[in-house]
Amino acid sequence: MIEQRSRSAPAPTQPHAPTTPVALLLGASTPTTTPALLEAWSSGITTHVLDRAALLTARTPDTATLADTSSGLDVTRPDVCVAWARRQAARGHRFDIVLGLRPDVQESAAATATALGLPGNRPEVIRTVLNPGACRTALAAAGFRVTPPTSENPHLAAVGILITGRPHVVLIATLPPDGPPRPTDLPHQTRTAVTTLTAAAITRLGLEFGLFRVDLTLTDRGPTLTSVHTTLGDDGVATLLTTTVPWLEPFATVYDDALNRSVPLPFLGETV
CATH class of the missing domain: 3.30.470.20 (ATP-grasp fold, B domain)
Known part of the structure; x- marks a missing residue:
């Protein structure tokens, strides 16, 4: 049950623990968002969800609870996502995985993974x-x-x-x-x-x-x-x-x- 898997989110202002893998998930409101979050939880992976603020607000309670951290961002714009990810890295926040959950965020996910030197598809x-x-x-x-x-x-x-x-x-x-x-x-x-x-x-x-x-x-x-x-x-x-x-x-x-x-x-x- 989802209720059994929920946990308290870490303080978003603190860099993630160096021993815990962190997945940056682009897209907060898709049919696969909850499975993606649950499977991260079961794999011992912390999640940071990116999406437009309005879509973050419109999430179901389960989806909102399962995300460790969430940030509002226009995830359809690769340049915006890359700039945000580089700022986070400069502040000491580490990401180990970048994955897009909707078609309209796929290029942003690819560009962000490339910018961070992580596995992913080439933007072109x-x-x-x-x-x-x-x-x-x-x-x-x-x-x-x-x-x-x-x-x-x-x-x-x-x-x-x-x-x-x-x-x-x-x-x-x-x-x-x-x-x-x-x-x-x-x-x-x-x-x-x-x-x-x-x-x-x-x-x-x-x-x-x-x-x-x-x-x-x-x-x-x-x-x-x-x-x-x-x-x-x-x-x-x-x-x-x-x-x-x-x-x-x-x-x-x-x-x-x-x-x-x-x-x-x-x-x-x-x-x-």
Whole structure:
């Protein structure tokens, strides 16, 4: 229960204890904010949440309680986030992990991690992935077939985690035209094709850190790419992940990867 995991926040004016890893989380109001905070708590990681003041104020009580420290900031602006993080570092505050929890903060998270010398994706890679047209162009130029979303063929979402820069697919979901996502029941050969294609696309785009989601379409020629994301979305795929792979804590796995901890994962497929 959340109530059992809540704890008193450290005084925000004091630098974090040098032995406690600190995660800087950008985005206070997303479907995955509470899991990200809970999994930090269970991993012994202190959290500092950044978001606009209005969104911090609008948080649910559970989300507000679980964050050790919170600061109001326009997290959609990479320059603002980098300047803030550098000021914090100059004052003796240390961060070990930077992670964005919404699509609109991904570039800021990447730029902040780069500025602090922490694991993360390159900002230029994130800019490409966030722009659907640029992303499709980059994949097509690399020889991938990219199909815009249609209602004629089955849609899938392949969800995974990057560990030491390598993509691991941990769930393949079916995306029905109406209703929530559900687990797939694909033949082995099709499942292998989906995981292989997903991992190859993630690697080719240059993503190296965090979570990913690749949406695909099944055609008579096999799976084709539809879109690539660095968050899990708000259509129920994140919830399906927790129920289908209940032993996996995706955010804790990302934190462990950033801290160079051992990361066991269920195996569906990875880059070769």
